[in-house]
Amino acid sequence: MTDSQLALDLGHRPALGRDDFLVAxxxxxxxxxxxxxxxxxxxxxxxxxxxxxxxxxxxxxxxxxxxxxxxxxxxxxxxxxxxxxxxxxxxxxxxxxxxxxxxxxxxxxxxxxxxxxxxxxxxxxxxxxxxxxxxxxxxxxxxxxxxxxIGAPDDCLLAAILVKLFADRQLRVGEDVVTYILGRAERSFAALGEMVERLDRQSLSRHKPIGLKMVREILANTDDRQGELTWI
CATH class of the missing domain: 3.40.50.300 (P-loop containing nucleotide triphosphate hydrolases)
Incomplete structure (x- = not known):
């Protein structure tokens, strides 16, 4: 059994308090x-x-x-x-x-x-x-x-949402990671949520922090599987 097969999906509990909601x-x-x-x-x-x-x-x-x-x-x-x-x-x-x-x-x-x-x-x-x-x-x-x-989010809100999605999973990433994702990923809350989930799984299975290399790999894999993924 490989390390990637040992990764446990324990789930996470998003922060849902009023102070956690981002008003824009x-x-x-x-x-x-x-x-x-x-x-x-x-x-x-x-x-x-x-x-x-x-x-x-x-x-x-x-x-x-x-x-x-x-x-x-x-x-x-x-x-x-x-x-x-x-x-x-x-x-x-x-x-x-x-x-x-x-x-x-x-x-x-x-x-x-x-x-x-x-x-x-x-x-x-x-x-x-x-x-x-x-x-x-x-x-x-x-x-x-x-x-x-509820309208389409602007760049500032998307960045704040992305940071919150990582924080909900107790993940710490650099500003360069946030900027890179926003510049290349699908610009919707659902797509960003899926991106963070996949990065979380990869980080857990590899026992490595999330960096630009991992983000590039996830995005490249996403491009290769566009016919299999649903981005809404």
Whole structure:
């Protein structure tokens, strides 16, 4: 068995506190609206933005900031029966709205939050008005929902995010590594997250710190496997 086969994937726990979230022009409006809770138009709010832009992180920060224990429900897991029976908290949070399979379930859940005076927080990649929804009543309600977009990050935010991704894994890298990655890797949160994960695995399996040589090898391997990798 080689050293590379001995590398244990112990996982890591990203820092999800309010102080760890990086506020920038691309997400400042979303942060401001979440801090206004529960004072939202019609007691509901939607966040949308590309995969990896920080939506799920922001939902966790929202819960921590307001001291909530509300679970975050994946839209793909909603079903009509559960939506009528589940116990509602002060706010109901549904993530990955693009993956919604049961439109009736979301509509029932929305009705229940309105009846109980609770609030509803939705998040997804697409703006609510761009979702392909067959149920007319739900489509109408989504059209009237206040939605806030999280925009594309600028260079400063990307650099800060990259540093945070390394810090979440307790990895220390030089400024040259950060600059090199940002100049050559896919410019999205998801791609940077995958890059850091691969570097972490390589560093662990080789028992070596992360340097430019390792980064170059990872990037070269990525170029060779473009057909196999999904960068979003």
């Amino acid at each position: 022009p691309c997400n400042a409006e979303a942060v401001a609206w979440l801090e206004r809770w529960p004072d939202w138009p019609h007691h509901a709010l939607a966040l949308f933005g590309p995969q990896g832009c920080g939506k799920s992180h922001l939902l966790e920060v929202f819960r921590a900031h307001h001291g909530l224990t509300t679970p975050i429900i994946p839209a793909s897991q909603l079903n009509a029966d559960d939506s009528l029976r589940m116990q509602l908290d002060a706010v109901t949070i549904v993530d990955d709205l693009d993956d919604l399979a049961d439109e009736t379930a979301l509509f029932h859940l929305w009705n229940r939050t309105k009846e109980t005076g609770a609030t509803l927080l939705l998040a997804g990649r697409s703006a609510p008005t761009r979702l392909k929804v067959a149920l007319a009543d739900l489509r109408s309600r989504l059209g009237g929902l206040h939605a806030v977009g």
